[in-house]
Amino acid sequence: MVGCLVVAxxxxxxxxxxxDPQPEAPPNAETPASPATTPPQVAKPDDSRLVCRxxxxxxxxxxxxxxxxxxEWESQAEAARQAFAETQQRPMVNIGRGN
Numbered sequence: 827m828v829g830c831l832v833v834a835x836x837x838x839x840x841x842x843x844x845x846d847p848q849p850e851a852p853p854n855a856e857t858p859a860s861p862a863t864t865p866p867q868v869a870k871p872d873d874s875r876l877v878c879r880x881x882x883x884x885x886x887x888x889x890x891x892x893x894x895x896x897x898e899w900e901s902q903a904e905a906a907r908q909a910f911a912e913t914q915q916r917p918m919v920n921i922g923r924g925n
Contacts, residue, residue, distance in 0.1 A: 872896065873895060873896045873897040874895055874896070874897070875895065876893055876894070876895055877893070877894065877895070877896055877899060878891055878892065879891070879899075880892075
């Protein structure tokens with residue numbers, strides 16, 4: 827508990843008393859291009875990079891290490907999203923008991 831308070835106090839002090847995120851430029855320095863004229867640079871992930879995750883297997887307490895590329899993980903996640911959406915859009919079937 828005390829450790830959490832110490833960590834929280836350190837984080838708060840860093841945010842309050844931390845350095846300025848953008849230091850002031852000297853008066854002689856050239857001004858950088860405005861954000862409106864400079865297109866944003868988005869870092870594109872390397873789809874061939876190998877990422878390993880530890881996943882739980884059914885009916886066991888052990889986890890298995892599974893390694894796939896970023897593209898394969900994204901493909902698997904998209905397939906899961908599509909299957910979930912398909913399940914949600916499927917009409918409900920109400921089977922009543924015959925009397």
